[in-house]
Amino acid sequence: MQGSLNSTLAKGKVVLCFQTRAQRSASVAVETVRKARGVGVIFAQFLTKDIASSFDVPCVQVDYQVGTVILAYTTSMRNPTVQFGSAKTVLGEVIGPEVAYFSSRGPSSLSPSVLKPDIAAPGVNILAAWTPAAAVSSAIGSVSFKIDSGTSMSCPHISGVVALLRSLHPNWSPAAVKSALVTTASVHDTYGFGIVSEAAPYSQANPFDYGGGHVDPNRAAYPGLVYDMGASDYVRFLCSMGYNVSAISSVAQQRETETCQHAPKTQLDLNLPSIAVPELRGRLTVSRTVTNVGSALSEYRARVEAPPGVDVSVRPSLLAFNSTVRRLAFKVTFRAKLVKVQGRYTFGSLTWEDGVHAVRIPLVVRTMVGRFYANS
Structure with missing residues (x-):
């Protein structure tokens, strides 16, 4: 100071x-x-x-x-000295991506059944336009460009990708665009290992660090399947959270609030491209629906990497689409292996594959014995 x-x-x-x-x-x-x-x-x-x-x-x-x-x-030392030398540039293979230490992490405190964050994007050391009216410091003065880091750098990356996806698929809903981003994201670095989280020390990252993974724009353009939703789906979700019609009407059209009477009691069935179960007691089944946006005649098989300590089954495990069948529903059942152990969050994935596409969503589960207000 x-x-x-x-x-x-x-x-x-x-x-x-x-x-x-x-x-x-x-x-x-x-x-x-x-x-x-x-x-x-x-x-x-x-x-x-x-x-x-x-x-x-x-x-x-x-x-x-x-x-x-x-x-x-x-x-x-009585008289310590410092020697100034010329700077050297060392070139080498860059390992990435990594989740920055300052990046926001999950789970969501308001809606733990909604996985956050959704996606990760470049946000460290980004060359960005900078207004000369805002001096960086008295030592540097005014500049037109600046190396900056933060959500304000990663958000424009995602916004640009969304704009490109909307131009390529103008009829896609916001939920479909989000699904395409999440289900095609990468969870591996340049060497094929898992993404790491920048911390002290570095550790293996998980969906609470990056959501679906690091954005891959080219794959997102042709995801194969999407987890789509409309306004009524969000309204039913708000109803299940306990909001009344008056509160929901402030953000939704009147005709949408009428769906409250048909709202499910659980928040877990919101058709997100992820499944987060904050309280698994014994056995639980979650529903999802996918829409085919690829080849009309296609078959997808489910491949599950179960979270440790949890058995996961998918029914049906084969989805067959044709020119008249574009949307299919399936159920994912979770069963805690150690029903008497108060567990921590564990992570896995569900991937639908047709030989061309790999539509992956993260699975996040925490087994519970009683209602405890703690992290484990």
Whole structure:
């Protein structure tokens, strides 16, 4: 923070700065050092792959382990020194995608039966247009473009893909577009391994990190099957959550609210391209319906990767479409193997395959014995 450095001590010195996740404003720290007449900054911070910013004061970023070694050096030497050298660029194979540490995670606290997030998209170190009216910092000044990270970077990627899908399939509903994105997303990195979550340490990511996976625009253009919905489906879902007709009328047309009297008691049957069961006690069956948007004559077989500790069966396990049959329903039954164990969330998937398409949805299940208000 400005004024936090003693100018007498910092003058002509390189300042070692330990950053926490909540203190990510390197530009403020650099400006503080510059005003204290320091000549450089060493940032010890959480391991990240962010692109280092460019400042008018020499800076370098190291992880906490290296930062601790530097701190030990400075405290053990009477006159510790820093040597400035020319920058080097190291090229190599980039492993990705990874879920950034700042990305929002699930489950949803309001509707745990609705898997969140839905999808992952590029959002780290994106070159974006920037208004000169908003100076990045007094050290950098006004710019027209800026490397930025966050949801404000990943959202435009998805918005652009949605626009392309709508131009290719103008008759698709928003739910169909969303389904195409989720069911064709990738859950593997460039080497074919599972996507990892950026944390300390790195760990295997799961649907609470990326939803259906990392967006794949080319595959989303021809998904084969979609999990479609209309306004009445959402209204019935709101009814099942306990909202009354008056509340629902504020966001839906009057004729749609009439479906409340036929609303299901469960929220699990909303035709989403995912199945999240926050409380599995013994046995539970969930319904889904798919619409064929590919070849009229096609057959899809179900392939299940069951969440650990849960048996999963699909009926029917074969879906046959033709020119007159475009929509087919199926049921997924979950059975807890360890009915006396209070479990944590486990993850699996259900994929419909016809030899060309692989329509994959995540399965998220937590087995429960009693009603406990905790994460496990």
